[in-house]
Amino acid sequence: AQSVTQLDSHVSVSEGTPVLLRCNYSSSYSPSLFWYVQHPNKGLQLLLKYTSAATLVKGINGFEAEFKKSETSFHLTKPSAHMSDAAEYFCVVSPLSNFGNEKLTFGTGTRLTIIP
Amino acid sequence: ETGVTQTPRHLVMGMTNKKSLKCEQHLGHNAMYWYKQSAKKPLELMFVYSLEERVENNSVPSRFSPECPNSSHLFLHLHTLQPEDSALYLCASSQGYLAGINEQFFGPGTRLTVL
Numbered sequence: 001a002q003s004v005t006q007l008d009s010h011v012s013v014s015e016g017t018p019v020l021l022r023c024n025y026s027s028s029y030s031p032s033l034f035w036y037v038q039h040p041n042k043g044l045q046l047l048l049k050y051t052s053a054a055t056l057v058k059g060i061n062g063f064e065a066e067f068k069k070s071e072t073s074f075h076l077t078k079p080s081a082h083m084s085d086a087a088e089y090f091c092v093v094s095p096l097s098n099f100g101n102e103k104l105t106f107g108t109g110t111r112l113t114i115i116p
Numbered sequence: 117e118t119g120v121t122q123t124p125r126h127l128v129m130g131m132t133n134k135k136s137l138k139c140e141q142h143l144g145h146n147a148m149y150w151y152k153q154s155a156k157k158p159l160e161l162m163f164v165y166s167l168e169e170r171v172e173n174n175s176v177p178s179r180f181s182p183e184c185p186n187s188s189h190l191f192l193h194l195h196t197l198q199p200e201d202s203a204l205y206l207c208a209s210s211q212g213y214l215a216g217i218n219e220q221f222f223g224p225g226t227r228l229t230v231l
Contacts, residue, residue, distance in 0.1 A: 004158075036222075041224065042224050043120065043206060043208075043221075043222030043223045043224045043225055044206070044208075044220075044222040045222070046219050046220075046221075049219065090159070103161055103172070104159075104161070104220070105158070106158040106159040107158060108156065108157065108158050109158075
């Protein structure tokens with residue numbers, strides 16, 4: 001069994017300040033973890049993924065996330081927010097295996113608002 | 117046209133209508149997915165096709181009927197829907213059906229409203 005909890009449904013930050021979007025997971029297997037972003041009227045786009053390599057993962061648009069097994073967390077950060085970062089962000093978990101029956105389990109999303 | 121496209125982008129239908137959603141991927145992938153995105157709820161996986169065969173059907177009501185005629189096209193046929201079926205329906209594709217490894221590429225979705 002696996003699950004994802006995004007601790008904040010809405011985060012507001014000022015432009016140029018750091019962004020922190022929190023995610024905790026549970027998984028019976030070694031997990032793969034993802035962050036997706038969804039801009040208004042657009043599909044989901046992959047920001048970054050963790051698949052058992054380096055625990056600090058760098059993604060697109062200056063985002064990064066750190067896998068912390070002891071805390072079962074995979075928080076998303078960015079040093080300096082831009083207006084274009086305003087969107088919905090989804091944390092996603094999947095078992096890292098090759099049985100062919102894995103599913104992505106999505107969190108409920110965090111809406112990020114950037115204050116000018 | 118690149119990536120994953122979906123048509124129509126918006127659809128309003130009555131409960132007695134029959135309509136179809138179309139998805140096309142231009143990425144050479146061999147797995148395709150339908151998801152339902154409702155407000156305040158996590159994305160729900162509805163169907164998965166791998167190499168044009170259905171490999172997942174997550175207890176979806178029979179009023180939703182998928183079709184995958186080839187690896188580039190995926191349809192979702194709708195009939196006698198209920199108002200609670202109103203949602204954003206997202207299509208995705210990936211190269212290979214290993215969710216933990218293969219990135220899924222999403223289309224922009226079809227916003228469905230059932231009256």
